[in-house]
Amino acid sequence: MNEIQDSVFILSLVLMAMVLSAFIFVALKSAHKEDYARVQPNAYRLRRILFGVIVVGGIFATIGTTRSLPYDVQHNRNAQQAAINVEGKQWYWGLSQDSVAKDTEVTFNVSSGDVNHGFGIYDSDLRLLAQTQAMPGYTNKLVHTFDRPGNYQLMCLEYCGLVHHGMIANFTVTETVTHSEL
Ligand SMILES: [Cu+2]
Structure with a gap:
């Protein structure tokens, strides 16, 4: 159990570091001006891809993790x-x-x-x-x-x-x- 908690902790740190670097990236770039019409199509395409990745990843994560919940064990073991x-x-x-x-x-x-x-x-x-x-x-x-x-x-x-x-x-x-x- 502790191993799971350790890996979840490390995973959380990695994800937090990714969010933090995104914020830093945006803050550093904020002074730079760009033509919106030129940037928009690429940004929207990236957004669609990310959304798809999150949905598919979420489905797999749900299937993968709910199977190891202890509820079933409570009812079947004895x-x-x-x-x-x-x-x-x-x-x-x-x-x-x-x-x-x-x-x-x-x-x-x-x-x-x-x-x-x-x-x-x-x-x-x-x-x-x-x-x-x-x-x-x-x-x-x-x-x-x-x-x-x-x-x-x-x-x-x-x-x-x-x-x-x-x-x-x-x-x-x-x-x-x-x-x-x-
Ligand atoms: Cu009381």
Whole structure:
């Protein structure tokens, strides 16, 4: 993953350098006067070509990159499934179940009993793994598969009042199925 991020970073730098040099080129040339009627046809032709390149490149980039999005993996990898109801309230999380076995495809049905909350799942290093809105009168489905056992934390991601910061619930992912999950 880091390699991808590194190459995206370098690619961004290269593209930014190209945009910057275009600006510098235009700024340096700005004092130079040219007959518009003579320049126009060439410029329009160049614009058409560039537009075509961007459209075709965009189609290929879309096809090439959407295939590696993780959404499909969430839904297909596991036989084991669980549905957990989550209700956010000032200032706690009500959970129908607070542990699952690893590699379970968990569907969190997230709602709120009062105001808007943000439902975020963090691992033990406090890395955000998945999140969705917890809204009154509406249920958001968040599908996540925990591939490592351990202690996770569910935290509120949207300021919801005085004790927003205390709106934390523990969530356990076990190596194998335990009694409380049956
Ligand atoms: Cu909150």
